[in-house]
Amino acid sequence: MLLLAVDYSENIKFINEENPIEEYHRLELPDTCPICSFGISPECILVHHKSHIITELLCGCPRHECGSLFFAVYKDDFHTELLRFYPYSKVNKKFPEEISEISSEFVTIYNQAHHAEQEGLDLICGVGYRKALEYLIKDFAIGNNSDDIEKIQKMPLQQCVQKYIDQSDIKDMAERAIWLGNDETHYVRKWGSKDIKDLKNLIDLTVYYLSMELKAKKYREEMTK
Ligand SMILES: [Zn+2]
Structure with a gap:
């Protein structure tokens, strides 16, 4: 018999044939691993009635490749709610190399916002995404217009896109990302039906088009006719 300061035997129940997980149908099982972030159907080991x-x-x-253990924490009030996981490892979003090369600040700021979002700070992460977007676009513009560095740095972002981005796909996505990004910083939302997900989608699209542009440019320069 193990001697523990606290007796858990009343509160812990192992999941097994006599006590199958199906008994706990009110607990919505996690569908993502909080450690590796892959979609999973978890093995359930034990239930701890903490309070x-x-x-x-x-x-x-x-x-x-993962095999980690983690806790899913539920609150059981009127209805059962999956509150959080622990431990929680924060995930970094990966960006193509050519993007980190033109704007490492974008990648850093984006991931700080991404971490804030993973912490549940959903009311402030949008401001961070908006800031990241500003760095991405301005650094791209500066890359192509090295004489205008100071001008670009001080210019409102919307204006910078109008003046320095020629490619219509990049322009269209970046502009819309700016509109939603501005919504995150202002008291009143203009685009009520759009949210952080849409903002991130638009930033993704901007990154995608920028990355294509940068890659194509590289090959054009390396392999002149
Ligand atoms: Zn995992």
């Missing part, structure tokens, strides 16, 4: 409203479920990630 009369908090239940913790110890899960295992079935992916061979």
